[in-house]
Amino acid sequence: DTGVSQDPRHKITKRGQNVTFRCDPISEHNRLYWYRQTLGQGPEFLTYFQNEAQLEKSRLLSDRFSAERPKGSFSTLEIQRTEQGDSAMYLCASSLGGTDSSGANVLTFGAGSRLTVL
Amino acid sequence: LAKTTQPISMDSYEGQEVNITCSHNNIATNDYITWYQQFPSQGPRFIIQGYKTKVTNEVASLFIPADRKSSTLSLPRVSLSDTAVYYCLLKAAGNKLTFGGGTRVLVKP
Numbered sequence: 600d601t602g603v604s605q606d607p608r609h610k611i612t613k614r615g616q617n618v619t620f621r622c623d624p625i626s627e628h629n630r631l632y633w634y635r636q637t638l639g640q641g642p643e644f645l646t647y648f649q650n651e652a653q654l655e656k657s658r659l660l661s662d663r664f665s666a667e668r669p670k671g672s673f674s675t676l677e678i679q680r681t682e683q684g685d686s687a688m689y690l691c692a693s694s695l696g697g698t699d700s701s702g703a704n705v706l707t708f709g710a711g712s713r714l715t716v717l
Numbered sequence: 718l719a720k721t722t723q724p725i726s727m728d729s730y731e732g733q734e735v736n737i738t739c740s741h742n743n744i745a746t747n748d749y750i751t752w753y754q755q756f757p758s759q760g761p762r763f764i765i766q767g768y769k770t771k772v773t774n775e776v777a778s779l780f781i782p783a784d785r786k787s788s789t790l791s792l793p794r795v796s797l798s799d800t801a802v803y804y805c806l807l808k809a810a811g812n813k814l815t816f817g818g819g820t821r822v823l824v825k826p
Contacts, residue, residue: 627779640818641802641804641818641819642816642817643763644814644815647813647814655813657813665769688758690761692760692761695734704749704751704806704814705751705766706753706761706763706814707763708756708760708762709760710760711758711759711760712758
């Protein structure tokens, strides 16, 4: 297992187009997170899955954003009708969650997918 | 909701010890304190985690006082490659793990 993989690493698109990012977590991790990060800011939580269930979604996430994790393995994050304000690094992370919260806090991040909306 | 406060930036020199303090006055009883390091154009990387007192690994030490309202990450004998942003992280409400603004550490030669 080589860790968390994200694809594509870079995406340039025109305003109004749809984009999709894929994340392959560490295979035994049951929790998967999506974050967004803009220059000079800390990662901003977008959504979280436990297995295939999407358990939390940020109120900051507009209806143009949707995420799925079919079969509890890889996940996709789709942004519809992209806007210039969507330009950011989109980070995926996974963790092994259990009853003890300590393990749930140890996230392994991918290298991110950088989106540029022209 | 648990919230963390860290200094925005810190400068240091090679070979010195760097201590970054994170305030978390509203930490919950079952929260663990976790620190991450992030280099430009990379995802954050786990450094260390603790619940109380002191934790040490090959990279850093984490000091947590008895009231757990703050924690201090200690990086011994830093090198230029330790220049990065360091984040203090708590488990917030539910499972929404929230990062703050982080501390930018610049190590100078």
